[in-house]
Amino acid sequence: MLKITNLHANVEDTPILKGINLEINPGEVHAIMGPNGSGKSTLSNVLMGNPVYEVTEGTIIFNGKDITEEPVDNRAKEGMFLAFQYPESIPGVTIVNMLKTALTNIENTDYSTLELRLKVADAMKDLGLSPDFVDRYLNEGFSGGEKKRNEILQMKMLKPKIAILDEIDSGLDVDALKVVGENVTAMKNDNLGLLLITHYQRLLEYIKADFIHVMMKGKIVKSGNMDLMERIDTEGYDWIK
Ligand code: ADP
Numbered sequence: 001m002l003k004i005t006n007l008h009a010n011v012e013d014t015p016i017l018k019g020i021n022l023e024i025n026p027g028e029v030h031a032i033m034g035p036n037g038s039g040k041s042t043l044s045n046v047l048m049g050n051p052v053y054e055v056t057e058g059t060i061i062f063n064g065k066d067i068t069e070e071p072v073d074n075r076a077k078e079g080m081f082l083a084f085q086y087p088e089s090i091p092g093v094t095i096v097n098m099l100k101t102a103l104t105n106i107e108n109t110d111y112s113t114l115e116l117r118l119k120v121a122d123a124m125k126d127l128g129l130s131p132d133f134v135d136r137y138l139n140e141g142f143s144g145g146e147k148k149r150n151e152i153l154q155m156k157m158l159k160p161k162i163a164i165l166d167e168i169d170s171g172l173d174v175d176a177l178k179v180v181g182e183n184v185t186a187m188k189n190d191n192l193g194l195l196l197i198t199h200y201q202r203l204l205e206y207i208k209a210d211f212i213h214v215m216m217k218g219k220i221v222k223s224g225n226m227d228l229m230e231r232i233d234t235e236g237y238d239w240i241k
């Protein structure tokens with residue numbers, strides 16, 4: 001479903017990604033771990049099509065289509081979703097309006113605000129968010145936990161085919177991590193591909209990954225299963241060269 005081949009990308013003329021190869025099939029959960037600064041967030045941004053990052057070599061195939069040069073909104077329409085490591089605040093735009101715009105674009109259905117409120121109610125309950133949460137401006141003054149729950153709320157509503165969750169566990173206390181983990185696990189199905197980007201192994205206690213990849217200096221240097229994660233947990237990254 002998602003095939004990344006020899007992907008190289010620059011930020012402001014500095015090479016960050018140096019030949020990433022990764023294939024994610026429907027129903028698979030892949031985790032990318034790695035030290036800070038290894039290029040994990042760069043990869044998620046490049047996959048989603050953030051124009052700050054320049055692809056210099058390689059291809060991204062999604063649903064059989066080469067999307068390497070496609071703009072962000074086309075990728076979203078195709079069913080790609082990114083939960084940001086650092087979600088940005090957008091003053092003046094409420095969550096309910098943002099969801100309305102996104103769903104109108106992706107599903108080609110024009111929901112009324114009332115319909116949308118009803119549609120989002122169950123998802124909010126699952127995430128332990130109160131109904132008036134959707135009237136707040138996107139990420140304005142949100143706590144770490146609220147930001148991450150909001151990212152998962154978007155994912156629940158947009159029902160992507162591939163979801164990239166960039167450090168969805170960062171800044172979460174144990175309770176919030178449990179809520180996020182359970183909600184993501186509940187969304188797992190045979191059609192969804194998941195790419196979990198995480199610095200710590202604790203997220204993977206809640207969301208089991210089929211494949212673990214270690215990224216260092218812009219490359220995937222090692223791939224394995226949950227055993228690899230456990231070794232990283234006890235020995236860190238130094239033994240991987
Ligand atoms: P990770 O998510 O693994 O911690 P990042 O992808 O955030 O790593 O960063 C990898 C490198 O790319 C870092 O040296 C970082 O400073 C640089 N980088 C990433 N995004 C930008 C950006 N928008 N502008 C400038 N430098 C960036």
Ligand code: MG
Binds near residue numbers: 040041042085167
């Ligand atoms: Mg990062």
